Amino acid sequence: MVLIKEREMEIPVIEFGELDGENRSKTMALLDHACDKWGFFMVDNHGIDKELMEKVKKMINSHYEEHLKEKCYQSAMVKALTEGKTSDADWESSFFISHKPTSNICEIPNNSEELR
Structure with missing residues (x-):
């Protein structure tokens, strides 16, 4: 999981492009962690136009x-x-x-x- 530092706060970034590959389990674990520990996150490569x-x-x-x-x-x-x-x-x-x-x-x- 990448953390973006914005001023004094770090924001977890989840790479959604990894959900359709061999890193799916790892990405899902990162998503779970971000939801559980942070309550929010930024999504990268989500596929929305x-x-x-x-x-x-x-x-x-x-x-x-x-x-x-x-x-x-x-x-x-x-x-x-x-x-x-x-x-x-x-x-x-x-x-x-x-x-x-x-x-x-x-x-x-x-x-x-x-x-x-």
Whole structure:
């Protein structure tokens, strides 16, 4: 597993190109370790078209700017963080999005079909 150092934090990088070869077991073990010990990781060589990723990124950023940014800065979580306090809530719950056991993604205001 490669670790990318970003400022003072190292981020595990998983080489997904290795999942279809003789290093599959080793790569799966690295993935398990990153999930268990870090909770997140960066994926390299995942096979998703870069143009598609850029389109999705632009749509998400646009949706955030138009519909969520103001709400985010008014949230109790962000206000607490700007005051140097910590919060036990997770970011997803601050936007009232849930996916399990049922999703409310279709109920979110200003959520276009394309973004869904």
